[in-house]
Amino acid sequence: MVEEAKEKTSTESNTSSEEKKVAHPITQVQVTQQKPQVSAAVPPRAVVSPAPRPTPTVAAPATRPPPPQMVGRRNFVKALVTIAAVLSIVPFVPWGSFLSSSVGNAGSYKRQKVVIDAKSVYGAAAGQVVNVNDLNTFPPDSHWVITYPSSGDATLDAQNPDTFVKYELIRLPAGALGGDTKNASAFVAFSKVCVHLWCSPNYNPDPAHQQYECPCHGSIYEVPEGLAKYGPAAQQDAPTNAIPMLTLTADPNGDLNVEIPLWDVEHNGVLGYGRDYLSYRNYIKPAALGGS
Amino acid sequence: MAQKTDDSNRNLVVKLYRWLVDGLERTVYIGVQYTFPKRFVSPLGYLGVLTGIVFLVLGITGGLLMIYYQPTLTGCGSLTCAFSSVQKINDVVPYGWLLRNIHYTASNAMVLLAILHMYYQYFSGRFKIKNEVLWVTGIILGIITGVEAYTGYDLIFNQRAGLAIEIGSGLTNAPPVIGGPLRLATFGAGFTDFVLRLYSAHVFILPMVMLILVFIHFPRYMVFDIPVVSTVVGAIFIIAAFFPVPVSTQYDPTVGALTIPEWYLTGLYALLRTEFDKFVMGGLMPGLLFLMALVIPFVDTSKKLNWKDRPFFTALGITSIAQILITTAWGFYINPDASLPTLDRLLVPPDLYFGSMIGVTVLSFVLTYAFLRYLKAKERVRKAVAPTAPLLTRKWVYFLFVLLILAQVAFNGLAAAAGAAADAAKVAQTNPLPFDSLTLFDVGAVLVTFGVLIHLYRYSQNLPF
Ligand code: FES
Numbered sequence: 001m002v003e004e005a006k007e008k009t010s011t012e013s014n015t016s017s018e019e020k021k022v023a024h025p026i027t028q029v030q031v032t033q034q035k036p037q038v039s040a041a042v043p044p045r046a047v048v049s050p051a052p053r054p055t056p057t058v059a060a061p062a063t064r065p066p067p068p069q070m071v072g073r074r075n076f077v078k079a080l081v082t083i084a085a086v087l088s089i090v091p092f093v094p095w096g097s098f099l100s101s102s103v104g105n106a107g108s109y110k111r112q113k114v115v116i117d118a119k120s121v122y123g124a125a126a127g128q129v130v131n132v133n134d135l136n137t138f139p140p141d142s143h144w145v146i147t148y149p150s151s152g153d154a155t156l157d158a159q160n161p162d163t164f165v166k167y168e169l170i171r172l173p174a175g176a177l178g179g180d181t182k183n184a185s186a187f188v189a190f191s192k193v194c195v196h197l198w199c200s201p202n203y204n205p206d207p208a209h210q211q212y213e214c215p216c217h218g219s220i221y222e223v224p225e226g227l228a229k230y231g232p233a234a235q236q237d238a239p240t241n242a243i244p245m246l247t248l249t250a251d252p253n254g255d256l257n258v259e260i261p262l263w264d265v266e267h268n269g270v271l272g273y274g275r276d277y278l279s280y281r282n283y284i285k286p287a288a289l290g291g292s
Numbered sequence: 293m294a295q296k297t298d299d300s301n302r303n304l305v306v307k308l309y310r311w312l313v314d315g316l317e318r319t320v321y322i323g324v325q326y327t328f329p330k331r332f333v334s335p336l337g338y339l340g341v342l343t344g345i346v347f348l349v350l351g352i353t354g355g356l357l358m359i360y361y362q363p364t365l366t367g368c369g370s371l372t373c374a375f376s377s378v379q380k381i382n383d384v385v386p387y388g389w390l391l392r393n394i395h396y397t398a399s400n401a402m403v404l405l406a407i408l409h410m411y412y413q414y415f416s417g418r419f420k421i422k423n424e425v426l427w428v429t430g431i432i433l434g435i436i437t438g439v440e441a442y443t444g445y446d447l448i449f450n451q452r453a454g455l456a457i458e459i460g461s462g463l464t465n466a467p468p469v470i471g472g473p474l475r476l477a478t479f480g481a482g483f484t485d486f487v488l489r490l491y492s493a494h495v496f497i498l499p500m501v502m503l504i505l506v507f508i509h510f511p512r513y514m515v516f517d518i519p520v521v522s523t524v525v526g527a528i529f530i531i532a533a534f535f536p537v538p539v540s541t542q543y544d545p546t547v548g549a550l551t552i553p554e555w556y557l558t559g560l561y562a563l564l565r566t567e568f569d570k571f572v573m574g575g576l577m578p579g580l581l582f583l584m585a586l587v588i589p590f591v592d593t594s595k596k597l598n599w600k601d602r603p604f605f606t607a608l609g610i611t612s613i614a615q616i617l618i619t620t621a622w623g624f625y626i627n628p629d630a631s632l633p634t635l636d637r638l639l640v641p642p643d644l645y646f647g648s649m650i651g652v653t654v655l656s657f658v659l660t661y662a663f664l665r666y667l668k669a670k671e672r673v674r675k676a677v678a679p680t681a682p683l684l685t686r687k688w689v690y691f692l693f694v695l696l697i698l699a700q701v702a703f704n705g706l707a708a709a710a711g712a713a714a715d716a717a718k719v720a721q722t723n724p725l726p727f728d729s730l731t732l733f734d735v736g737a738v739l740v741t742f743g744v745l746i747h748l749y750r751y752s753q754n755l756p757f
Contacts, residue, residue: 100473164482
């Protein structure tokens with residue numbers, strides 16, 4: 001409380017240093033009350049209520065006020081010091097991106113061939129590089145899990161439980177959605193992290209479904225754009241109502257590739273957050289998905 | 293600090309102690325006056341110190357757990373390293389099970405003690421004796437304690453951690469503008485980063501912040517009551533022995549689990565499940581509660597200390613307790629109709645929820661005012677209490693001393709035997725759990741016995757010869 005009282009006098013009365021030395025009566029009272037009493041286990045300290053303390057006034061001690069130009073100069077110097085202090089903090093603000101960087105320990109984001117995680121359930125497709133021309137290994141209306149960024153070893157990837165590096169690779173159903181065309185547009189790769197509460201959705205190839213379904217609270221994303229059309233994710237405001245996705249392209253020989261993603265809502269989306277599906281539409285249009 | 297006294301006729305231990313105390317004169321510790329009470333004083337007055345002691349227990353056990361815990365996901369085969377290393381601590385490492393369970397129970401105890409400490413200070417009006425800075429740092433410490441507990445149980449990456457991840461996603465994704473950077477700062481680029489970040493927060497950043505705040509929050513008078521401290525720590529051991537926490541199964545984001553988070557988070561969980569905006573419910577609502585708690589000393593400025601003389605603030609306090617209980621209870625609520633989809637089962641019906649919150653507010657105020665009026669009506673005249681004769685004579689005290697020492701010896705023996713049996717079971721790959729919990733119970737019992745013994749000693753010092 002001593003400190004507080006001091007602070008009060010210094011902030012509320014803009015006085016010279018000689019004035020401050022003359023302790024204000026109120027300050028003095030509080031100083032005396034502050035003396036600790038060493039007695040019982042929990043000694044009742046002087047019961048000072050935190051009731052509003054009478055504010056010290058400038059006029060109380062009778063000392064000669066400093067000439068006005070002195071005060072002005074002093075205030076000017078104080079302002080300079082404050083500016084200097086702020087300037088010495090400002091350069092550290094961008095350092096916050098050390099914390100909020102999306103680089104992480106997952107690996108580096110490079111253009112990468114699409115390789116199916118080496119899991120036995122995927123049979124012949126396990127550990128294989130996806131080729132858009134191979135309709136036997138990668139038939140329409142099927143789905144696999146891929147890892148991006150990959151460790152380069154499909155077996156290790158398969159063991160990685162971090163769903164933030166997992167994507168559901170879906171070859172769209174044949175027909176209207178064009179899953180049987182032999183180019184990259186036959187495929188989509190949706191994030192395995194639901195934008196609702198981060199469970200892992202799966203593609204349901206059942207002809208009555210043919211959509212991306214989350215097991216936790218029943219969010220359903222349509223294919224191929226990944227916009228939630230049902231469940232809690234659908235109730236969220238745009239852009240948090242569409243699942244982030246990877247941009248896929250095909251090499252001349254048909255090998256499928258992941259293009260380096262842009263992790264913001266206008267492009268590939270923010271994992272576990274969302275994607276503006278309309279902006280993404282415009283983003284991939286010039287990328288000429290139909291082949292290349 | 294201790295006064296300088298004539299040391300000439302003191303023994304070496306006392307001299308050494310005095311030398312140390314005098315040496316501390318110029319350090320931070322000078323601000324702290326501590327007492328070893330000569331007789332039993334109610335621990336209500338120093339719940340804060342007890343919270344600090346439990347923090348110490350957490351620091352020690354936590355530091356030891358760090359030796360085996362691995363804060364990564366990949367590289368440990370089919371299970372995550374985070375999860376499998378906790379399994380290893382639990383099942384294989386000697387005394388790992390004990391340390392983990394002490395750490396877990398102590399974390400619960402710390403949250404509980406902190407809450408009790410705050411409410412005692414609030415209702416007794418004792419916070420008015422101290423200044424506002426102590427109260428405000430106390431509230432901040434309380435919040436950090438909660439965050440610390442939250443970061444801790446996420447590290448296991450088990451099913452329950454998954455639920456905490458859900459809450460975390462709801463909270464960090466939701467706020468406007470800062471939501472994105474906040475999410476990245478907390479979770480990084482994925483669960484691997486998430487575990488590492490929470491780990492660094494849990495074992496270093498948050499405890500450091502807490503330590504700094506503790507130095508502000510320290511009252512000038514600290515009561516260090518050995519019997520109570522020893523009993524509290526012993527009790528934590530014993531509770532941990534009786535209610536061990538399983539490692540459970542690894543977090544699996546591919547299944548919708550209907551689990552319930554730790555009791556101090558269910559309130560938040562209920563708020564998040566009311567189908568309203570995640571930020572409003574999970575961020576602003578709890579924020580409002582903390583803000584209310586923060587401004588208390590600036591609003592309740594009357595000179596009255598006793599809760600009976602501050603009807604409004606007493607009613608407010610009761611309301612807050614009632615509301616916390618109600619939200620917590622809602623947090624445990626899952627629609628029993630198993631035929632419904634998961635989301636519908638998890639939905640906390642907002643009309644019922646907010647209805648119950650408003651209802652309980654009105655009820656708390658009405659009841660508090662009615663009760664206080666009733667108290668005033670039958671203001672009793674207190675009779676002077678006649679001094680009672682001491683309960684025990686010296687002879688009995690000495691007899692009990694011997695008994696307690698014998699009990700300590702017995703518990704020690706049992707603990708050693710059970711510890712050896714647990715080790716043997718781990719080697720033989722049979723279930724070590726009964727032996728582990730017996731060991732923990734025995735060690736707890738040793739500590740409680742010590743507490744009782746010291747209390748008896750101090751009691752005997754006050755007896756007439
Ligand atoms: S996490 Fe997918 S619906 Fe809730």
